[in-house]
Amino acid sequence: NAGVTQTPKFQVLKTGQSMTLQCAQDMNHEYMSWYRQDPGMGLRLIHYSVGAGITDQGEVPNGYNVSRSTTEDFPLRLLSAAPSQTSVYFCASHRAQANYGYTFGSGTRLTVV
Amino acid sequence: GEDVEQSLFLSVREGDSSVINCTYTDSSSTYLYWYKQEPGAGLQLLTYIFSNMDMKQDQRLTVLLNKKDKHLSLRIADTQTGDSAIYFCAESYGGATNKLIFGTGTLLAVQP
Numbered sequence: 140n141a142g143v144t145q146t147p148k149f150q151v152l153k154t155g156q157s158m159t160l161q162c163a164q165d166m167n168h169e170y171m172s173w174y175r176q177d178p179g180m181g182l183r184l185i186h187y188s189v190g191a192g193i194t195d196q197g198e199v200p201n202g203y204n205v206s207r208s209t210t211e212d213f214p215l216r217l218l219s220a221a222p223s224q225t226s227v228y229f230c231a232s233h234r235a236q237a238n239y240g241y242t243f244g245s246g247t248r249l250t251v252v
Numbered sequence: 253g254e255d256v257e258q259s260l261f262l263s264v265r266e267g268d269s270s271v272i273n274c275t276y277t278d279s280s281s282t283y284l285y286w287y288k289q290e291p292g293a294g295l296q297l298l299t300y301i302f303s304n305m306d307m308k309q310d311q312r313l314t315v316l317l318n319k320k321d322k323h324l325s326l327r328i329a330d331t332q333t334g335d336s337a338i339y340f341c342a343e344s345y346g347g348a349t350n351k352l353i354f355g356t357g358t359l360l361a362v363q364p
Contacts, residue, residue, distance in 0.1 A: 143294075170350065179260070181340065182295075182354040197351075229294055237283045237350045238302070243294030 141165050145230050145244035152220040152251045160215040160247050162230030168242070170233050171213040172197070173205065175226040176246075182229065188213055220251045256343055256355035263361045270328040272358045274341035277322060281343040284317065285352070286326045289338040298326075298339075328360075336362045 146161045164171065172187040184197030188207040202224060204216040213232075217224060227248050231241040256276045264270045276284065282303050287295040301308045301315045301324070308315045314327040324341055338359050342352040 172351075174354075179356055181256070181356040184351065184353075187351065231295075233350065235350065237344050238300060240285060240287075240297035240300060241295070241352065243296070245292075245294045 143230055143232055143242050143244035145228075145247050147247060148245070149248050150250070152217070152249065154220060154222060154251060156220050158217050158220065160217075160228055160230075160249075162213045162215065162244060163211050164213075164230075164232040164242070165211065166232060166242065167210060168232035168234055169210070170235065171207065172231045172233075172241070173203070173213070173215045174229045174231065175199065175224075176229060177226050185215065185228075217249075220249075222251045225249060225251045256341060256353055258339075258341060258355040258358045260356065261359050261361070263363060264331050265363050266331060266333055268331055270326075270331045270335070270360055270362075272326045272328075272339050272341075272360065274324040274326075274355050275322055276324065276341070276343045276355075278343055278345050278353075279319070279322065281345060283344045284315075284324050285342045285344075286313075286315065286324075287340040287342060287354075289340065289357070291337075295340060331360075331362050333362045333364060336360055 143164045173185040174182040186205040188194045230244045233241045285300040286298045288298045289295045312329045316325045338357040340357045341355045
């Protein structure tokens with residue numbers, strides 16, 4: 140059972156480039172989320188999805204787009220990368236029941252130069 | 253708005269107990285969680301506590317919840333070098349969607 144798989148693990152982008160961070164889960168979880176982790180700031184929610192075809196904004200959505208065409212996949216798109224988007228990005232999935240907690244991917248370390 | 257606060261750093265000697273503290277703001281949170289992040293890895297759920305409980309024990313881990321003061325703590329007994337990691341507390345909000353808001357994380361350094 141793979142859990143949550145994120146690709147790539149590392150990426151360097153130039154300012155203005157676009158790219159897609161991939162996230163896939165094989166646990167049939169309804170909910171999926173994207174977080175970014177920055178030093179001293181914990182994890183901040185970018186976008187989340189409560190099911191296929193349904194997405195919503197989190198705390199820091201600007202500069203990012205998401206879609207959820209299947210239960211398994213939840214890609215995060217950077218439209219025009221900026222140095223402020225240098226961060227570690229985590230995808231997570233979870234069931235509706237709160238006591239199961241979230242399952243996280245291993246992260247994508249993105250540097251924008 | 254919601255805010256979850258933790259101290260940034262804790263250093264203990266191997267074999268001692270570690271206590272990591274957290275304060276939260278949303279009194280309607282149903283569950284509170286502790287996650288562990290090892291270097292270069294994602295977060296892993298350690299334990300959780302339901303909001304109507306005061307304490308939960310799971311092997312070396314003890315979670316204490318003071319709802320009146322909105323204070324959560326994680327005690328690790330007999331701390332080992334393998335416990336060195338960043339520990340995040342998190343509170344649930346958003347009702348049925350179970351969104352989480354995370355603290356800033358506490359780096360636990362265990363000295364041999």
